[in-house]
Amino acid sequence: MSDHRGELPPPVSPDLYTREYFMTDCDGYELFARGDTRLPERMEEALLLAGDLRGRWVLDIGCGRGELTCEAARRGAERAVGIDYSPAALDLSWERARMLKPEERKRVEFKLADAKGLDFPDRCFDVVFLVDVYEHLHPYEVQQCLREIKRVLRPWGKLIVHTGPNTWFYRVGYPLARLALKVMVRKELPENLRGQYDDIMHVNEQSPLSLWRGLQKEGFEATVIPRSFLPGFRPNLWKRLATQVLFARPFGYVFCTSLMAVARPAVRGRELDIRTGRILRALEPPRGCKILLVGDREGDLYGTLSELEGIETTWVEPFTGSPPGHQPVKEGVPEASSSSQPEPDPDHGMVQRVSRTVSDPARLPFPDEFFHVVVSQFALDRLEDPETALREWVRVTRPGGKVLLLLENGDFPGWETRPLPAPSSIFHIKEARELIRACGLKPITVESWLPHLPLPALYRGDLTPLLLWEKALRRVPHLMGKKGRWLAALAIKREMGTKRGSGR
Numbered sequence: 001m002s003d004h005r006g007e008l009p010p011p012v013s014p015d016l017y018t019r020e021y022f023m024t025d026c027d028g029y030e031l032f033a034r035g036d037t038r039l040p041e042r043m044e045e046a047l048l049l050a051g052d053l054r055g056r057w058v059l060d061i062g063c064g065r066g067e068l069t070c071e072a073a074r075r076g077a078e079r080a081v082g083i084d085y086s087p088a089a090l091d092l093s094w095e096r097a098r099m100l101k102p103e104e105r106k107r108v109e110f111k112l113a114d115a116k117g118l119d120f121p122d123r124c125f126d127v128v129f130l131v132d133v134y135e136h137l138h139p140y141e142v143q144q145c146l147r148e149i150k151r152v153l154r155p156w157g158k159l160i161v162h163t164g165p166n167t168w169f170y171r172v173g174y175p176l177a178r179l180a181l182k183v184m185v186r187k188e189l190p191e192n193l194r195g196q197y198d199d200i201m202h203v204n205e206q207s208p209l210s211l212w213r214g215l216q217k218e219g220f221e222a223t224v225i226p227r228s229f230l231p232g233f234r235p236n237l238w239k240r241l242a243t244q245v246l247f248a249r250p251f252g253y254v255f256c257t258s259l260m261a262v263a264r265p266a267v268r269g270r271e272l273d274i275r276t277g278r279i280l281r282a283l284e285p286p287r288g289c290k291i292l293l294v295g296d297r298e299g300d301l302y303g304t305l306s307e308l309e310g311i312e313t314t315w316v317e318p319f320t321g322s323p324p325g326h327q328p329v330k331e332g333v334p335e336a337s338s339s340s341q342p343e344p345d346p347d348h349g350m351v352q353r354v355s356r357t358v359s360d361p362a363r364l365p366f367p368d369e370f371f372h373v374v375v376s377q378f379a380l381d382r383l384e385d386p387e388t389a390l391r392e393w394v395r396v397t398r399p400g401g402k403v404l405l406l407l408e409n410g411d412f413p414g415w416e417t418r419p420l421p422a423p424s425s426i427f428h429i430k431e432a433r434e435l436i437r438a439c440g441l442k443p444i445t446v447e448s449w450l451p452h453l454p455l456p457a458l459y460r461g462d463l464t465p466l467l468l469w470e471k472a473l474r475r476v477p478h479l480m481g482k483k484g485r486w487l488a489a490l491a492i493k494r495e496m497g498t499k500r501g502s503g504r
Helices: 019-024 029-034 041-050 067-074 087-097 139-152 167-184 208-217 237-247 271-283 300-306 386-395 429-438 464-474
Strands: 057-061 079-084 108-112 125-131 153-163 220-227 258-265 290-294 312-317 337-344 351-358 371-377 397-408 441-449 486-493
Touching (some): 019 029, 067 079, 067 087, 067 125, 125 139, 153 271, 208 258, 271 371, 290 300, 300 312, 371 386, 397 429, 429 486
Parallel strands (some): 125 153, 371 397
Antiparallel strands (some): 441 486
């Protein structure tokens, strides 16, 4: 692609996106016109893929009539922002917002803005929707838009994409289906399914492969899902069975009319980057969350959390001095302190608090049920009495709060690339799960991370190829097994009066 801006095609004009367009061509306009608060099926699917939105910040790029933005607020999003570069879209969006309850309407914002330059701080949104926008942006615009999305997403955030049509469907799937119906039941389907606006506005239609490649290139890990949304389609039993087969992967990549994608900022690089990224994904801490780190080795997780708005982080180092292999805290992280340091955010009034201290991990200087999350990296298995320490960590965790433990895996057949002090206790998956239950926690996942590949001792390089190997192993049931490099145990503190449950 040329770097000369004059040679790039101009963006599709916002003047084309009129009220008539949104009220005659965009799916769901009949519901909107009737004042029906139900959503088109593709928007319901996007919200389902986004997960629980309570307490989250949501950005809807290309919000159109505003249904998705308003529904995000109705489902509990703390802040739901819709942007569009069409004035007509903003007018329709505010019309939709008037249908919300007053407390829901306070959490909704609509702004006239361009997707290629987002006027928001770094790492502020938990979920970004890009629904029926991708195909309206030229490739260079998509590249700029995805870079901006990655900038404003939290490290664990999700990008939900819907785009149509699927070019493989038009080139292969539909001609095959049209021929089959003509031969088998003598039914003639129209030669062209395109709408009146497609040739003008669809400047970048996608196939499953091109969508996946585009997201990967801009630093996302993506899963592309073929989908067909057929309003009013009421199939009989045989048609339903046939569509279930044709619309499922892998056939769906050819026979489905559109594509969904779930993408996250990629976790890759050094061992330290991988550890920090995976822990953040497991926790997904909301704003207002108080996090206790018991041992953080290099301080990378502490440093990352300290940079995030609305997270209160306390690092308790269980060692009286720097343990062997301990690295200096990364540049920019506040020095050790016995008290919190508030850092107000001028844009939204949020406060960030960070503190670091040395303490006995079995006798923490905090009141009961003070933290929402407790994280320990390679500390529990180096204590003389792990159960007593874990019970103390559970004491300071709120009911329903999370405890995440990272331990050396007793079943790992290789050697640690960064030698640590020898653990006082050796944990296997079974022992880790039993200890968690004994301390009043409900295990959510207890699994091994990173398979063994022979690497030079003290290797500090890029472990991304190892992640690809792990991903391949996990596709085959039981092949990854219990012999990964680390044990990662995620558990929840039981609410009072709940029965003890089992975890896998």
